[in-house]
Amino acid sequence: MITRDETAEAIGNRYRYTRIIDTAGHVVRVRIERHFYDSYSFAHVEVINDVKSWTLLLDEPTRDWWDASPPPRKDIDAAAVLAPLADRLLRRAAAILAPPTTTTAVSPRVLDAVAALLSTVYGFDGERRVDPDEITWATAHGGGLRVFEHADGAVTFTKAHRDDCPFVTSTGTRACDDECYYVVPTRLDGPLGS
Structure with missing residues (x-):
């Protein structure tokens, strides 16, 4: 996986992390936002399609990560908190997008x-x-x-x-x-x- 771009920021009521990578011949973006409320929070992985728009590939339910992350504040290091989740999601995306292995079953x-x-x-x-x-x-x-x-x-x-x-x-x-x-x-x- 080759990183093309990476941004992180903390705002009063939320913090977010975005990374864009190349994997298996695809451009993939992970976007994670942690709000005060889990219903506003999300963790998505998208892949760029043929018409150069983003298509949802996978997401991670907030129940699997929201409680384990600290509540928003302006001085939080969004990259340090959210990058491990992004890494995990990008590994899943790479596995989904990887070309299938061809094996011939022999009886x-x-x-x-x-x-x-x-x-x-x-x-x-x-x-x-x-x-x-x-x-x-x-x-x-x-x-x-x-x-x-x-x-x-x-x-x-x-x-x-x-x-x-x-x-x-x-x-x-x-x-x-x-x-x-x-x-x-x-x-x-x-x-x-x-």
């Missing part, structure tokens, strides 16, 4: 099939480290990896088919049309060919 059956594949190639206690250059090489040669779980409990791992192959489009229930051709890599193509 236990597929993991068991990977274990079986490892065992058939390297033995029952097989172990194989795949280095980044090997991953790059494998990605550049042959088709994309596809994993099909079959109704009978079998699992197929394949790189041998093009995207529109009947085997792929039917997730392994129809036969290949025998039009999936890939150039066979030579020994000079990379580490796996060595």
